[in-house]
Amino acid sequence: MSQYDPTLSVLGIPDHNIKVAFVRHEYRGNGVRRRQYHVIDAELTYRLTRCPLCGFEALHPNGFYTAHVRVLNGVEMPTVIDLHKQRWRCHNCYHTVSAKTPLVQPNHTIATHMTERIMKLAHERLPVKTIARIIGISASSVQRIIDQNLKLRPARRLPTRLCFDEFRSTHGMMSFICLDADSHRLIALLGDRFNRTIKNFFIAHYSLAERTRVQTVTMDMNAAYQTIIHEVFPKAQVVIDRFHIIQLAARALDQVRVQALKQLDDKHSRPYKIMKTNWRLFHQTAPDAKHKQFLFGLNQYVTQQEAIDIALDTEPKLKQTYETYLALHDALMVKKHPTELANLLATYEPNGTAMDMTIATLKRHKVAVLAAVTSPYSNGPIEGVNRLIKSLKRSCFGFKNQLNFFKRIYQITA
Numbered sequence: 001m002s003q004y005d006p007t008l009s010v011l012g013i014p015d016h017n018i019k020v021a022f023v024r025h026e027y028r029g030n031g032v033r034r035r036q037y038h039v040i041d042a043e044l045t046y047r048l049t050r051c052p053l054c055g056f057e058a059l060h061p062n063g064f065y066t067a068h069v070r071v072l073n074g075v076e077m078p079t080v081i082d083l084h085k086q087r088w089r090c091h092n093c094y095h096t097v098s099a100k101t102p103l104v105q106p107n108h109t110i111a112t113h114m115t116e117r118i119m120k121l122a123h124e125r126l127p128v129k130t131i132a133r134i135i136g137i138s139a140s141s142v143q144r145i146i147d148q149n150l151k152l153r154p155a156r157r158l159p160t161r162l163c164f165d166e167f168r169s170t171h172g173m174m175s176f177i178c179l180d181a182d183s184h185r186l187i188a189l190l191g192d193r194f195n196r197t198i199k200n201f202f203i204a205h206y207s208l209a210e211r212t213r214v215q216t217v218t219m220d221m222n223a224a225y226q227t228i229i230h231e232v233f234p235k236a237q238v239v240i241d242r243f244h245i246i247q248l249a250a251r252a253l254d255q256v257r258v259q260a261l262k263q264l265d266d267k268h269s270r271p272y273k274i275m276k277t278n279w280r281l282f283h284q285t286a287p288d289a290k291h292k293q294f295l296f297g298l299n300q301y302v303t304q305q306e307a308i309d310i311a312l313d314t315e316p317k318l319k320q321t322y323e324t325y326l327a328l329h330d331a332l333m334v335k336k337h338p339t340e341l342a343n344l345l346a347t348y349e350p351n352g353t354a355m356d357m358t359i360a361t362l363k364r365h366k367v368a369v370l371a372a373v374t375s376p377y378s379n380g381p382i383e384g385v386n387r388l389i390k391s392l393k394r395s396c397f398g399f400k401n402q403l404n405f406f407k408r409i410y411q412i413t414a
Contacts, residue, residue, distance in 0.1 A: 007040060011071055011079070012113060015101045017046045018083070028080075038079040044099045045086035054093040062089035062096060069104045070137060071111040078136040110141065118145050123411055125388075127396040143404065150407040154201075155180070155187045158210045162236075163382040164219040166193045167389050170402045177382060181218055184381040186413045189406050195228045202232045218377045220244040221365055238368040241379035242332045245369060248358050250283055253325045255354035257282060260315040273297040274311045275318075281308055282322060285329045321355045324348065331373065338370040345369075388412055 007020050021041045028037055043064070049057045064084040073079040086099040104111050114135060121131045128146070132139040161181035169175040169191070176190040176198055190197050202211060214233040219225050220241055229238050257275050264272045274281070277297030281287060281304055289305035298307065312319040324344075331341040345363050350356040362369050372378075389409055399405035 008042075011073060013071070013103055015044075015103055017044055017099070018101065018103070019043050019045075025077075036077060038073060038077055040079065040081045041084075042081055043084045043086075044101055046099060048086075048088055048097075048099070051088075051090040051093060051095070052097060053095050054090060056090065056092040058090050058092040059088040059097070060091060062087045065098055067104070067109060069109055069111055070114060071103075072114050072117060072135070110137065110145065115145050115149070118142055119149055119411075122146055122408065123414075125392045125395045125408075125412060146404075146407060146411075150411055152189070152403070152406055152410060154205050155185065158202075158206045158214065159183070159185075159187070160213055160215045161377060162187065162214060162217045162233075163377070163379055164217060164222075164225055165379060165382045165386065166222075167386050170399050170405055173402075175402075177385065179382045179385060181216070181377045181381065184385075186385070186410060189409060191402055193224075195224055198225075199228050199232055208234075216371075216375065216377060218375070218379055220379065221248070221361060226365075226368070237371055239371045239375045239377060240365055240368040242372040243378060243380070243383075245332060245362065245372060246329055248361065249325045249328050249355070252354040252358040253282060253321055254279070256318050256321040259353070260318045264314075270298060271311045271314045274307050278307060282311075282325075285326060285333075317351050317353050320351055321353055324355055324359070336373050338373045341370060341373055342366075385413055 007023060008015070008018060019042060021043065024039050024041070026037055026039045027034055029035055049059050051057075051059050065087050067083045067085060069081045069083050071079050071081055081103075083101075083104075085101075087096055088098075089096050098106070100106060102112065114137075118131055118135060121134060122128075122142075126134075128142050129139045132142045135142065159180040159182060163179040163181045165177055165179075166174045167177055173191070174193050176188070176193040177186070178188040179185065180187055188201060190201055211233050212235055214236045216239050217225075217229055217233060217236050218239045218241055221244060226238055229236055257279060261272065261275050264275075266272060274295075274297070278295055284304065287304035287308055289303050292301040292303050292306075294301050295307055302310075308322075312322060327344050328341075331337065331344055345359060345366065348359045350359075392408055392412060393399065393405075396408070399408075
């Protein structure tokens with residue numbers, strides 16, 4: 001073996017068929033792309049007599065083919081192996097074959113371990129240009145490697161529990177996403193969220209028997225989705241995500257609180273300061289009624305419950321809205337009894353506030369809302385994926401190409 005063979009060990013290249021001749025520094029490229037490289041001159045050869053194409057032992061040496069293989073070296077200066085690959089010519093079928101190595105795929109010039117490193121960096125949500133700068137190759141080469149190793153394929157098997165949601169993709173467009181509610185595996189990404197697109201996708205990729213086995217579809221209160229659920233999944237039960245229900249009620253509570261603030265003339269009163277500065281107290285479902293704490297704005301020591309009571313005593317509509325919000329939360333999150341939630345919706349008395357619209361919305365989706373009480377499934381997993389998508393967009397400074405964006409989403413959710 002050559003005295004330079006330890007060079008391959010340092011680079012993590014285990015192929016003993018590669019023999020290093022010498023190492024040098026050399027400038028390559030033209031113009032602004034001209035830079036200095038570590039150049040390793042090596043030869044790849046081994047004994048081969050049987051033709052891999054025709055099977056006859058009629059191979060004879062036929063010179064060498066030089067491939068300039070880019071490899072990782074852990075230092076700033078890029079490294080290239082000028083790999084002289086042995087060629088053979090078959091005297092039976094007259095085809096020419098070249099020596100192969102696990103270092104690099106045939107007809108490629110970027111080493112396999114460099115490709116693996118690129119995919120790992122892409123999985124860490126780094127932009128293509130940043131990966132190119134780290135690896136030392138062009139951004140177009142990085143994008144090409146990502147395209148070659150990532151394919152957009154829908155899931156082969158349709159799970160029995162699904163989650164539906166949407167996210168903002170490219171050019172402000174809202175795109176559709178579907179997850180397996182049990183394994184949290186990505187099932188589908190669609191360019192838009194139109195009903196016809198969703199319907200055509202599931203009908204085209206899954207048989208009626210597979211779609212009939214779907215038992216639940218968890219989603220937010222997007223009425224458009226619900227119109228096609230039973231067309232696509234005949235036996236599926238629609239489940240409204242319980243956290244979206246609480247969020248809807250919390251927004252109504254905030255609207256009533258802000259409206260009450262505007263009606264108060266004394267901007268220095270205790271109720272005003274509590275509703276203005278300590279508004280988070282109204283979202284606590286179990287406020288502390290024992291331990292006093294100093295509340296900024298109010299500038300005195302009171303319990304959380306006392307502060308809430310001070311504000312509610314002056315605003316009857318806010319008090320009724322707050323009590324409805326607590327009752328909704330208890331029915332959904334604590335007691336988890338559909339009868340209690342149904343009674344709450346039936347006995348609610350409108351008072352001219354934003355909570356009226358919330359209760360009316362829940363009544364419109366009553367069956368799916370009541371299913372949320374007993375169902376163990378929620379849109380939590382898909383909201384987690386949406387957060388990863390936002391993080392990906394932020395770290396990559398957005399995407400122009402939706403296909404490239406979807407490929408990166410498939411990668412980070414794999």
